[in-house]
Each structure stands twice: as structure tokens, then as C-alpha cells.
Amino acid sequence: MDGTVGFFDGHNDALLRLALYARRDPERSFLEGRPDGHIDLPRARRGGMLGGLFALYAPSATGLRFDQFRGTSYDCPLPPEVPLADAQQIILKQTSILTRIVAASEGQVVLCRSVGEIRSAIAADRFAIVLHLEGAEAIDADLHALDVLHAAGLRSLGPVWSRTNIFGHGVPMRFPSSPDTGPGLTAAGAGLVRACNRLRILVDLSHITEQGFWDVARLSDAPLVATHSNVHALCPSSRNLTERQLDAIRDSDGLVGLNLATCFLRPDGQMRADTDLDIVVRHVAQLIEHLGETRVGLGSDFDGAVVPNSVGSVAGAQAIFRALAAGGFGSDLLQKFAIGNWMRVLALTIG
Structure with a gap:
């Protein structure tokens, strides 16, 4: 493979x-580089990242630790609900940080509300960000906050993270386990999905229970998308997708974003950085086998998981494309995986 493959995450x-x-101004940490974590603008540029969905997330008072993902099996308790x-x-703080990043970037970073804006930003060599909400704890039952966040640029939303809220139930971090771990959407969750369809906000299925997945599939008139999930047959984690779920995503003309978190890649479910990229190639190949070449992309989970050492951070993302090329993926298929498939499904969801 020659040259850098530009990708959307x-x-x-x-x-x-x-x-x-961030130990200093968060916006400067992102724009100028920081010594920790996986993503800042300089490393994104080095790694070929052109833009992506950036998550807003409200952590629980007591959350998950990576050392919980150890042993031949594990069942991490669901974190408590967030008021x-x-x-x-x-x-609000994270949305403000993004707003300040855009303002301080002098045109280098753009908050995009449509695929047209993403394409224009990339064509102008600007970094394209789409705002995503991972777990809807910040949205009230009357959905007033949804309207405000949508006006601020929100275009993608996961009703739940891996915990319970007023909209539904998330899967626990459990291995080995089916994603069928409990109830799905509540009545409020059904209303949220309908509102997202009306506002053209993508509904992300990555952390929801299998019952919740089928609830969304029944209610939604948009393609089904799991922004950062993998193949359950290769790694039997509750967070991964069964063959039946993959078939539903295919039939809706949706997409799955390949997650680099090693506990959702490895057959043993371990959160270990010494994970070979061969397993990434196997997941991508299996996803393409089930979904077709136009319905698979990257959903890295950078800054939210342990990723393989051979990638390390977004600066090392080209290792993924080199591994795929070595595994027999041609340039046309790499381009679809890298960016084309995301642009296709976002055009069908956010417009």
C-alpha cells in the first residue's frame, strides 16, 4: 500500500x-498536542484522520476500570445512573470545549451538521467533527435538551451507554455473554427514537441490549448503525453483534464501525494492548461477509479503551490500513472502509 489513507472515524x-x-486550556491541548490520551489535532493529521464523530459522555460517580476486564470470564456491574x-x-462543559476548539482553530476545525459540510471541510483540508451523544442522561423526558443540543450541532445519539437511564437499558461489560441481557427501550426511549428520526439524528446501537436493538429496529425509519461494535462470533462479548443483528443492519442499509478496544476484538475478551492486528483483519472480513462492502467503517473508541500497541494512538492509525492491505483488501475497498461508507450512511441519516 502506497501513501496515506485518509479516514473518518x-x-x-x-x-x-x-x-x-487537560492540565491547561483544553482547546489548546487538542489543537497543539497533549502528552496523554489517543487524539489531538497534530496526531490526527499524522495518522490520516480527516474527521469523525466526537462523543459527549457523562461518567458515573463510580465507573469501569480496565482491570475489571481480566480473567477467563468477567461480569462488570452496571455503573450507577447519572442524575x-x-x-x-x-x-455542557464538553460542548463548550468543542465550541472553543472550533473558534480557536482559525478554520482548521469545523463542526459539521451534514455530509455536505463534512465533504466541504475535508476538501478544504479542515478537520471535520460531527457531534455525538453517548448515552442520553443529559436529555430530559420532555426532550427539551434534545432540541437545544440539536441546535448546537448534535447529529448522532446513543440512547444508552452501558447502564440504565430513563430511555432504556444498556448491556453490561460481560464476557462471555450474549447481548440479550435485559429489557430494551422504555416508552420515553421510543419517543426519543422517533424524535431523532424527525430531527435527522443518527441513532447509535452500540451499547444497547439486544432487546433494545430490536425495539429501535421496529421503531426507526432510518438505517441501523452501531458506531463502535464488533462481531460476536469472533469475540463473545455482550457488547458485540450477533449474526441476526448484523443481518438486520444489512437489510436496513446501515453500518457497523469496527471498534479497536481489544476486549471486543480478542477471542478471550481481554483488555490487553499486546493484541495482534490480525484479529482486526478477521473482524473486518467477517463484517464485510455479513454486511457487504458498503456497510463497514472504523469506530476506533480512541480515548475510551485499550487499543493494540501497533496502533497506539490516532497517529498510528495507518497500521490498520497496512494490515488490511496485507490481508488482501484492495485500494477501492480500503477507501470504502476508510471514509466512503461513513459518508454514505451519514447522508441517509443526518442528511
């Missing part, structure tokens, strides 16, 4: 990391 947690850990006021405070 379906998921990262950079805004949360900036909100919690509305607490969730809104941290989501």
Missing part, C-alpha cells in the same frame, strides 16, 4: 478526556 472520547484531564443535572453539567 465513527467514535472517540476525546472531549471527555479533555474535560477531565440529569450532573449529566447536563458535564455535557
Whole structure:
């Protein structure tokens, strides 16, 4: 493979990391580089990242630790629910950080609300960000906050993270396990899905229970998308997708974003950085076998997981494309995986 493959990423947690850990101005940390984490603008440029869905996320008071993903099996308790006021405070902070990044970037970074805006930004060598909400704890039952966030640029939303909220139930981090771990959407969750369809907000299925997946499939008139999930047959984690779910995503003309979190890649479910990229190639190949060449992309989970050492951070993302090329993926298929498939499904969802 010659040259750098420019790619669009379906998921990262950079805004949360900036909100919690940046030691100086968060916007400068992103624009000028930071010593920790996976993503900042200089490393994104080096790694060929052209843009992506950037998540807003409200952490629980007690959350998951990576050392919980150990042993031949594990069942991490669902983190506690986040109160509305607490969730809104941290989501507002992260949205402000992104707004300040865009303002301070002098045109280098653009907040995009449509595929046309993404394409224009990339054509002008500007970094294209689409705002995503991972878990809807910051949204009230009357959906007033949804209208405000949509006006601020929100175009993608996961009703739940891996915990319970007023809209539904998330899958626990459990291995080995089916994703069929409990109830799905609530009545409020059904209303949220309908509102997202009306506003043209993508509904992300990555953290929802299997019952919730089928609830969304029944209610939604948009393609089914899991922004950062993998193949359950290769890694039997509750977070991964069964063959039946993959078939439904295919039939809706949706997309799955390949997650680099090693615990959702490895057959043993371990969160270990010494993970070979051969397993990434196997997941992508299996996803393409089930979904077709136009329905698979990248959803890295940078800044939210342990990723393989051979990637390390977004700066090392070209290792993924080299591994895929070595595995027999041609340039046309790499381009679809890297960006074309995301542009296709976003055009069908956010417009």
C-alpha cells in the first residue's frame, strides 16, 4: 500500500478526556498536542484522520476500570445512573470545549451538521467533527435538551451507554455473554427514537441490549448503525453483534464501525494492548461477509479503551490500513472502509 489513507472515524472520547484531564486550556491541548490520551489535532493529521464523530459522555460517580476486564470470564456491574443535572453539567462543559476548539482553530476545525459540510471541510483540508451523544442522561423526558443540543450541532445519539437511564437499558461489560441481557427501550426511549428520526439524528446501537436493538429496529425509519461494535462470533462479548443483528443492519442499509478496544476484538475478551492486528483483519472480513462492502467503517473508541500497541494512538492509525492491505483488501475497498461508507450512511441519516 502506497501513501496515506485518509479516514473518518465513527467514535472517540476525546472531549471527555479533555474535560477531565487537560492540565491547561483544553482547546489548546487538542489543537497543539497533549502528552496523554489517543487524539489531538497534530496526531490526527499524522495518522490520516480527516474527521469523525466526537462523543459527549457523562461518567458515573463510580465507573469501569480496565482491570475489571481480566480473567477467563468477567461480569462488570452496571455503573450507577447519572442524575440529569450532573449529566447536563458535564455535557455542557464538553460542548463548550468543542465550541472553543472550533473558534480557536482559525478554520482548521469545523463542526459539521451534514455530509455536505463534512465533504466541504475535508476538501478544504479542515478537520471535520460531527457531534455525538453517548448515552442520553443529559436529555430530559420532555426532550427539551434534545432540541437545544440539536441546535448546537448534535447529529448522532446513543440512547444508552452501558447502564440504565430513563430511555432504556444498556448491556453490561460481560464476557462471555450474549447481548440479550435485559429489557430494551422504555416508552420515553421510543419517543426519543422517533424524535431523532424527525430531527435527522443518527441513532447509535452500540451499547444497547439486544432487546433494545430490536425495539429501535421496529421503531426507526432510518438505517441501523452501531458506531463502535464488533462481531460476536469472533469475540463473545455482550457488547458485540450477533449474526441476526448484523443481518438486520444489512437489510436496513446501515453500518457497523469496527471498534479497536481489544476486549471486543480478542477471542478471550481481554483488555490487553499486546493484541495482534490480525484479529482486526478477521473482524473486518467477517463484517464485510455479513454486511457487504458498503456497510463497514472504523469506530476506533480512541480515548475510551485499550487499543493494540501497533496502533497506539490516532497517529498510528495507518497500521490498520497496512494490515488490511496485507490481508488482501484492495485500494477501492480500503477507501470504502476508510471514509466512503461513513459518508454514505451519514447522508441517509443526518442528511
